[in-house]
Amino acid sequence: MSPIWSSYYGNCHSLLFVMDASNPTQLSASCVLLLGLLSAEELAKASVLILFNKIDLPCYMTVEEMKSLIRLPDIMACAKQKVTTAEISARDGTGLAAVLLWLQEQHKSSG
Numbered sequence: 001m002s003p004i005w006s007s008y009y010g011n012c013h014s015l016l017f018v019m020d021a022s023n024p025t026q027l028s029a030s031c032v033l034l035l036g037l038l039s040a041e042e043l044a045k046a047s048v049l050i051l052f053n054k055i056d057l058p059c060y061m062t063v064e065e066m067k068s069l070i071r072l073p074d075i076m077a078c079a080k081q082k083v084t085t086a087e088i089s090a091r092d093g094t095g096l097a098a099v100l101l102w103l104q105e106q107h108k109s110s111g
Contacts, residue, residue, distance in 0.1 A: 002033055009042035013110035014103060017050045021087070022057040024066055031070040044080045047106045049099065056089040063087050 017037065019030045034050070037043060050072075052063045067073070067085070076083045084102065088095035 005037070006040065006042075009040060012043060012046050014106040015043060015046045015048045016099070017048060018053050019050060020054055021052040021063055021066065022054040022059050024059065024061045024069070027066055027070055035075065038075070038079045038081060038083075046081055048079070048081045048083045049102050050083065050085045051099065052085065052087045053090055055087045056092050056094065
């Protein structure tokens with residue numbers, strides 16, 4: 001779906017980017033997509049929430065190790081956007097209340 005993402009950039013105030021925390025082998029591909037989104041001029045003013053999903057599943061790397069591997073602190077420091085991260089499990093609902101609060105806050109500040 002990523003080739004058509006740019007069709008939806010117009011009037012975007014908030015962006016949720018989901019990374020699969022149970023599959024570190026896909027981190028580099030996810031990072032390339034994230035960098036593409038963060039460099040899109042149409043999204044320069046959008047707030048970004050990076051979600052590390054599937055934290056309920058076993059994995060040989062911690063989320064902190066994944067963040068370090070993709071150099072997320074450096075990416076966040078260089079991004080034009082305000083970037084936040086959260087750890088969630090869409091399956092059991094862990095962290096989803098915080099995501100909804102984040103969305104509400106972004107809606108209030110953009111409206």
